[in-house]
Amino acid sequence: MTSKYNLLILAFIGGVFLAMQGGLNTRLGILLKNPVLASLVAFFSSTVFALIFVLFNFKAIPTILQIREIPFYLWFTGGFFSVLGISLYYYTIPKLGISTMISIGLFGQLIFAVIAGNYGWLNLPLEPITLKKIIGISSMIIGVLLINIK
Known part of the structure; x- marks a missing residue:
């Protein structure tokens, strides 16, 4: 296991x-x-x-x-x-640049994953949006901004 x-x-x-x-x-x-x-x-x-x-x-x-x-x-x-x-x-x-592309790409993946999980799209397991996830997404937005602000 x-x-x-x-x-x-x-x-x-x-x-x-x-x-x-x-x-x-x-x-x-x-x-x-x-x-x-x-x-x-x-x-x-x-x-x-x-x-x-x-x-x-x-x-x-x-x-x-x-x-x-x-x-x-x-x-x-x-x-x-x-x-x-x-x-x-x-x-x-x-x-x-690779860090900008990967950070923005991961942000897109995360946003889609959270929404798809919340609604069970694509036959995925249901994972409701919680306050903890909202805080995590907000933190990622801040991280993406910090990576990309010149």
């Missing part, structure tokens, strides 16, 4: 990896002179690595019934939003 502490560490490491890939792939986009092409390269290599991980961790093949129960839109919308979001990162990082 994985403890919440271990999950928090993994989430932190995931955030570090996302910032690293943003910086590396932004450089690729600059050298290619096209952030969307950098996204294509990143997603292609991600597909290769994901395939390798699946092959080493594969437990069972989904049944035809399980596959048919998956709503059609779930096969492509996550990838669509991923390409848009990542391409926007690669486009804006060289213009804004």
Whole structure:
């Protein structure tokens, strides 16, 4: 059983990896002179690595019934939003800087996550907005401002 502490560490490491890939792939986009092409390269290599991980961790093949129960839109919308979001990162990082882009991007993620969790959007668990969350969001706004005020 994985403890919440271990999950928090993994989430932190995931955030570090996302910032690293943003910086590396932004450089690729600059050298290619096209952030969307950098996204294509990143997603292609991600597909290769994901395939390798699946092959080493594969437990069972989904049944035809399980596959048919998956709503059609779930096969492509996550990838669509991923390409848009990542391409926007690669486009804006060289213009804004990585700390500005990541702080503003995380702010957008947090705002959406709090609202989506409050209403249970996307079949997410309900997480009501509390005073503690409002204080946290307010603190993040102050942090984003402090990071970005020159």
